Amino acid sequence: MKRAGCHAFPANCAVKAWHPNWARHMEVGIGVFMPPEQWAHAIAASVAPVVIISASALLCLALYNRLAAIISRMRAVQRERLEVQERIESLSSREIDHGASVRLTCILESLAEQTAGIRRRGRLIRNSLLCLMVAIGSLVLCSLVNGLTIFVPIFAPVGAALFVLGLLMLLCGVIFAAVELHLALAPAEFETDLVSELTGTGSSDLAHAAARRRSDTDGEM
Secondary structure, three states: OOOOOOOOOHHHHHHHHHOHHHHHHEEOOOEEOOOHHHHHHHHHHHHOOHHHHHHHHHHHHHHHHHHHHHHHHHHHHHHHHHHHHHHHHOOOHHHHHOOHHHHHHHHHHHHHHHHHHHHHHHHHHHHHHHHHHHHHHHHHHHHHHHHHOOOOHHHHHHHHHHHHHHHHHHHHHHHHHHHHHHHOOHHHHHHHHHHHHHHOOOHHHHHHHHHHHHHHHHHHO
16 A cells, blocks of 8 residues: 655654654654654653752742741731830820830830831741742753653753753742741841840840859759
8 A cells, every 4th residue: 555645744744854753753643653762762851850840849848938927927927016006105104204105115116127027038038938949940840841752852952941940940039938947037036136225235235144043953952
């Protein structure tokens, strides 16, 4: 049985002219037949970025939990700000004369500053998650394109570009997370300094008090 010529199937002839290696896999009127080893190569090429996808997914899980904790902390601070504001409004003239109003105002200002810091940290975590999501999407597309390169080798540069894009987005996500981690202790340190100032005990006083407690404990023993 003779095969049909290019006049019967011009699309097949155009594909053969564009990529001659397809000629040995093509049956006119039926489609492309791949040898079994070609399927193995396609699957292997698609699985290559999976390790980085798994690492990005683990980072997303950790950062989602961190973002949830930041949101909970922000809501708690807002409730505390409302409570302090209500206490300021309900102060009597005698309490105002004793300086309670000044103290509560300092606490309210510190809570406002903490709110700004928590919002900044939340934005950093959000940006990190967005970068990681883009990285995962790029690497998934890279896996698909790597499998398609077995059929259409011209897609190889596209797969490489997607892989590089995924790595760059992963790096950006890690950088955002590192910056947020660097700022994580700032609200706690500010609150500690404020409490020390309001109670009249600085860091040196606290150290002396701790040393005095240790000496008293040793003397009792």
